[in-house]
Amino acid sequence: MDPSQLLKGVLDLAVLAVLRDADGYGYDVLRRLRAAGLEDVADASVYGTLRRLFAAGALTSYVQPSEEGPHRKYYGLNQTGLDLLAESTKTWNHFAGTMAGLLTKKEEAA
Amino acid sequence: MNSTLTGTIATYLAQVKAELADLPPGELEDVLDDVASHLTEVAAEFEQEPTEAQLRERLGTPRQYADELRTAAGYPTSPRPPAQDRDAAERSLRWAIIAGTVGPFFMLIGLFSGSSEPAGFFLLIGAGVLFGAALLGVRALGDRSPRIVLDTPRGAQGAEFVRGLIAQIPPNVRSELVSIGQPVWWVARGMLGGGGFFALFGAGAVAVVGAIAGAGVSVWIGRRSQQDRRWLWYVVPLNVVAILAVPAALAAGFVGTSNGLFSFSNYDSRSGIPPYTTGLALDGEPIQNLYPFDEQGRQVSVRLYTENGKPLNQPLNDCNATYGQGGPTVSNLFPQAVIESHDPGVAEPDPATETSRPEQCRDTTRAPFVPPPVPATPTHPTAGTTPAPSTTPTPVPSVTPSATPSSKPTTPGVTLTVTPTR
Structure with missing residues (x-):
């Protein structure tokens, strides 16, 4: 199974989870996702996800100067984002539990 | 922000921009800002400026990148069929x-x-x-x-x-x-x-x-x-x-x-100034001038043509050409006139004269060498030409009365044969 296909459905949740720990700019979010083990995440889709979550009102955004280069656009969770994260987490846990149960039953039956 | 980008990064950004051209202006600018900073970060992953191939390997083609961005951001898919x-x-x-x-x-x-x-x-x-x-x-x-x-x-x-x-x-x-x-x-x-x-x-x-x-x-x-x-x-x-x-x-x-x-050697001299490598050569050595002599050893003036009837033109080095006073710059008339030199052997009216000024420049067609003796040819019974020394003993006494200077003791044979043909 292609992990990148699975990733598409849960990228929102992954990005929200990363931002719950600390605010971050695009490349930083990307790096943290990779460090967490999501190595197959596509660069552009992280940037796209951030833009969509921001447009949906789930993220705050502010610009900070950086020592190395141009200014960086930081994103952080606002209340809407926190709510969305909580809700998505519930959905995911339910889904993951269902899948786990399904797979376990099948294994037992086999 | 993205104006600071150069090279392959700027190219990649431009291509992504082209792929997203259908987005509304404000949104396009914002998202391109993000892409520009992303590309800057990615470029920093490489030790030197990444090549286009490296960028594509890292991020996919600009089209793939734009499509990923589109899908994740929830933009409408590209309107282009x-x-x-x-x-x-x-x-x-x-x-x-x-x-x-x-x-x-x-x-x-x-x-x-x-x-x-x-x-x-x-x-x-x-x-x-x-x-x-x-x-x-x-x-x-x-x-x-x-x-x-x-x-x-x-x-x-x-x-x-x-x-x-x-x-x-x-x-x-x-x-x-x-x-x-x-x-x-x-x-x-x-x-x-x-x-x-x-x-x-x-x-x-x-x-x-x-x-x-x-x-x-x-x-x-x-x-x-x-x-x-x-x-x-x-x-x-x-x-x-x-x-x-x-x-x-x-x-x-x-x-x-x-x-x-x-190659300039087949260059047509009609169309202008002759290039460097034009002209005649003998066994690779360039030829400056030709001095034709007729059968009797007299210097003559001739026009030379190739087998195609093309004039055998050679750049002129006479006074006119040297000082740019007009007239032809090439000619196939040989010997070509050249500027008279100041060899000690050549008689010069004023030894102090310099040829550096045009009005004092003089042309000459005189051969700068002594023509070798004319070889005996069987068709012409000109016995007097080459074996002159052997025949001199007898005619000399008859000629000397006409006040011939002592400087020409070996030439009477030549003069004798030339006179009848004139």
């Missing part, structure tokens, strides 16, 4: 192939044809085909990136083949070739193109200026094609021509063959 894209790409590719084969073909005929007139004709046809087809290719492509040509089956095949060839070169040699070879190549192709073009019109000095200008233009085009890949449409076919022509020109230069464009 992909079929139309493919058609444009196919058309473009077709013109590119026509440009890349027919154009250089005519140009090669031109380069290797014998003389300058057909060479110029074929070169112009070739250049015309090349630019015509390139123009149509660019128009077929419209605003799309030329890279979409690689999405077509034939385009992909060709790219695969080229990639295979490049993969044969070791990576370190490859980067050396790009960093050192590219500027050298730009200058070489420009000098050959500019120089060759102007050499068609004759003058060597113009060709040199043309070569320098060509090098400048070539470097500019090279930089330009790095920024805007659509220039590749022009650059690739021209490079094909140059790849064939540069070694040919070098070879012709070393071997010294007299083929078409690369």
Whole structure:
């Protein structure tokens, strides 16, 4: 199974989870996702996800100067984002539990 | 923010921008800001500026990147019907192939044809085909990136083949070739193109200026094609021509063959100033002048022609030509007049006179050597010419009364034979 296909459905949740720990700019979010083990995440889709979550009102955004280069656009969770994260987490846990149960039953039956 | 980007990063950004051109203006600017900072970060992952291939390996093609961004951001999918894209790409590719084969073909005929007139004709046809087809290719492509040509089956095949060839070169040699070879190549192709073009019109000095200008233009085009890949449409076919022509020109230069464009020796002197390497030669040594003597050893003046009736013209070095006082600069009348020198042996009315001033310049057609004795020929019974010393004992007494100076003791035989023919 292609992990990148699975990733598409849960990228929102992954990005929200990363931002719950600390605010971050695009490349930083990307790096943290990779460090967490999501190595197959596509660069552009992280940037796209951030833009969509921001447009949906789930993220705050502010610009900070950086020592190395141009200014960086930081994103952080606002209340809407926190709510969305909580809700998505519930959905995911339910889904993951269902899948786990399904797979376990099948294994037992086999 | 994105205005600070340069090189491959800027190119990649421009291509992503082209893919997202349908987004509303404000949104487009914002998202491109994000892409620009992302590309800056990605570039920092590499030790030096990443090549286009490295960027594509890292991020996918600009189209893939834009599509990922589109999907994740929830933008509407690209409004362009992909079929139309493919058609444009196919058309473009077709013109590119026509440009890349027919154009250089005519140009090669031109380069290797014998003389300058057909060479110029074929070169112009070739250049015309090349630019015509390139123009149509660019128009077929419209605003799309030329890279979409690689999405077509034939385009992909060709790219695969080229990639295979490049993969044969070791990576370190490859980067050396790009960093050192590219500027050298730009200058070489420009000098050959500019120089060759102007050499068609004759003058060597113009060709040199043309070569320098060509090098400048070539470097500019090279930089330009790095920024805007659509220039590749022009650059690739021209490079094909140059790849064939540069070694040919070098070879012709070393071997010294007299083929078409690369040699001035068949240069037609009607059209202007003679170039450096024109003229006569004997066993490789240049000949400045010819001194014809007739059978009796008298110096004569003749006009010389080749077997084709072409005048055997030679640049003049007389007073008129040297001081630019008008009159012909070439002539086939030999001996040519040359400026009289100040050899001690040559009588000079005023020894202090310098020939540095035009009005004091004098021409001479006198041979700068003593003509060798005329060989005896069986058809002419001129016994008195060569065996003169043996016959002198008898005629001398009869001639001496006419006050012949002692300085001419061996010449009476000659004078005797000459007088009757006058």
